[in-house]
Amino acid sequence: MRKIYLVGFMGSGKSVIGRRLSYFLRLPYYDMDREIVRQQGMSIPEIFEKYGEEYFRKLETDFLLNFRDEACIISTGGGVAVNEENRKIMRRTGLVFFLDANFEDIYKRVKNDKNRPIVQKSTKNELEQLYFSRKKYYHLAGHIRVLTENRSIRQIVEYIAFQVNRLKGE
Ligand code: S3P
Numbered sequence: 001m002r003k004i005y006l007v008g009f010m011g012s013g014k015s016v017i018g019r020r021l022s023y024f025l026r027l028p029y030y031d032m033d034r035e036i037v038r039q040q041g042m043s044i045p046e047i048f049e050k051y052g053e054e055y056f057r058k059l060e061t062d063f064l065l066n067f068r069d070e071a072c073i074i075s076t077g078g079g080v081a082v083n084e085e086n087r088k089i090m091r092r093t094g095l096v097f098f099l100d101a102n103f104e105d106i107y108k109r110v111k112n113d114k115n116r117p118i119v120q121k122s123t124k125n126e127l128e129q130l131y132f133s134r135k136k137y138y139h140l141a142g143h144i145r146v147l148t149e150n151r152s153i154r155q156i157v158e159y160i161a162f163q164v165n166r167l168k169g170e
Helices: 014-025 032-040 044-051 053-066 084-093 103-110 124-141 153-167
Strands: 003-007 029-031 073-075 094-100 144-147
Touching: 003 014, 003 084, 003 124, 014 029, 014 073, 014 153, 029 032, 032 044, 032 053, 044 053, 053 084, 084 094, 084 124, 094 124, 094 153, 103 124, 144 153
Parallel strands: 003 073, 003 094, 029 073, 094 144
Antiparallel strands: none
């Protein structure tokens, strides 16, 4: 079986949904950011500060290229789907779900997060612009779009599991 990737903007619920989906489908779960932090022995803000964003983007592609061949669930970082090579790797090796949340909900969740360097250095307006400029890439990356607004975590997880089972044989 293939991998299940969750893509979407920061704060769209990728990690929470990934963890819950992992119980539901009995598949291992990996948070890409957490794996990169472990490999590098540094936090995301430290990586950004010490080596810059471009270097971090390279680590993301390396992760996708080298991660073990195993049926599992992977929540990606919010910038992963922007890169064409990343999109190709994900679509080739798995099923990609775009978690689509509205900006106001996202902003409420991320605005005070010290562990997200892009949030730290951006105004609300800048973040909103980034959100809209990235949307097309999430659409391009995703096989299936999941609307999260006004849906509980349980409903979202059940919907994704239903789609995974439906598409299993393809
Ligand atoms: C980023 C999103 C973060 C993390 C890094 C950069 C982005 O992941 O990879 O801070 O460019 O949107 P989350 O989407 O899990 O917050």
